[in-house]
Amino acid sequence: MLAVRRTDAVLVLVALVWGSSYLVAKSATDVLPVLAVLFARYALGALACGAVVLVRRRPWSRTEVRAGALLGVTQAAVLVLETYGVAHTSAAHAGLLISLTIVLTPPLDRTRPPLPGRFYAAALLCVVAVGLIGAGGEGGLGLPRGGDLLMLAAAVVRAGHVALVGRVTARHRVDPSHLTAVQMVAGTALVLPFTLPHLGALAASGPATGARLLYLALACGVFAFLAQTWAVQRTSASRASLLLGTEPVWAVATGLALGGEHLTPWAAAGAALMLAGTYWGQAVERGHRDEGPARSAHEAGKPLVQERARSLA
Template identity: 45%
Template sequence: MTRRAPEILVDVLLIAVAAVWGASFLAAKELVAETGVASGVALRFVVAASALGILCLLRRERMPRGRGLVIAALLGCSQAAVIGLETAGVHLTSATNAGLLISLALVFTPVLESIAARSWLPRSYFVAAVAAVAGVALLVSGGGLRAPNPGDALVIAAAVVRAVHVTASGHLTRGREDSTLAVVFVQLVVCALASTAVAGADLAPAVAGLSAAGWADVIFLGLLCSVFAFVVQLWAVRRTSATRASILMGTEPVWALAVGVAIGGEAVGLPGLAGAALIIAASYAGQAIERRHRRSRAEASGGADGEAVSSGRRSVAATGPRSSP
């Protein structure tokens, strides 16, 4: 039976979100080569916060207050930490490595969530986690085993912080009715203020000396990778299953690999390709195992399956746009 056009449109848009997220690593690497890490991050988030602020104004979104505002601001701080680590990492390693290594957050997040829920994951999940770690070793080996370089280590640290951010987002925002767009706007404002403060006096010269290609990267990261991707995923996930959305948006590391090699001209040897395949496969397997575990717990307790857009990745309502570099 032929699928309806709206369903196809949803799939195409979700794949587009994954594609721009995957391409964000190369764009970030090119941008910070011109501006420096702090200035590049500041420019990206000033643009994103400004655009989303206009959207919130047009939609007359009600801003969070009281405890909701505090929670949004705290999540903005952790979001800023993720972005800073990712961007600093991609500056020192390849865009391909960064795009694949950050997907380890898919493995780390369910572990943190299981600890918070006091419900340990099945052993098969940790087999997938070990496979992901083996994939990392192959990816960064450069043809022979070695420790990750500083950029690789920063991106792995970003994956850990992202896992903490996603877990905290789910617990802190559960049961709240604050506008999703407004919460994300607060987070982006915090990110913009924090990165601008860190950039300090370096920001103005970075803006003045930015090339046309650099401005294109700023617009791509600020508008497409943040505002466009978030609005599209928010629209799309309400029109398809959480599982399908998770699978389609989970193709991000595949796009990161493709963009890094095809457009960035980055070389990935056979050990690196094997490592990339292991990371991607282990991430998908880990998601599937965690999802089945959560469903079985829900059925056992007689509760509903509270599946989010992407288990172990992000709750759309809680975390807003992905924290890409």
């Protein structure tokens, strides 16, 4: 039980860091081009991961390199969509919409038993919430903003990424630091060619922007990805996604408290539905998973009971 709580706490901490990242990324993209922000985030993260790997001095495997390169591509796709999305919407909206990942991951997670219908009722609640958040602009209900649509696309890709991480770590023993380092290097290589025209602007950025980039790279990048990989190895992709679903709470909190943002009544209603659906789905998934071992033990004990009954007869 203590190990489960520790894993859950790490995932919630990752959600807190990622929730705050939307406001930080939005502030950075107000000063620098999106691709320059992404390159700095990846390059600084790759250097930090390289230092961790050198200190630990653990042997590498080909699986870590191959899987890390593949996950680096999917991770880069998520970050590109997220960063462009948050640049064209509010941090609160971005954090709320990305939590659609919660309802998209379970169908992709083959490591868990089928979930009950109540989970999908919670998922439907989240879908309704997404509609209210995306359409609840300043003038009332209307078409969602381009940034909101990009965040929805990021949620789809992130669901696939989380499920893929779970599948890789379930089949192979991998070192999270190696896996994260390869992902960071792969992301740096993918983004670099498109960043060359913006390197001058990146070099001329001030200390405040530099601090934001360091936070995105070290806290939201290295720490979060290492912690996520470590935690997914000890739980299911569905449970990890549900716990990471507390991310919108922190996104809204930082956006409202520190970013001076506000939610329209429709978007606020959507936020409430999203949080309700998230926590309901989390409770259903946890209860269903806890019932699995008990059900298996009960089924396994039936032959023993039947055999004892026959012997007594």
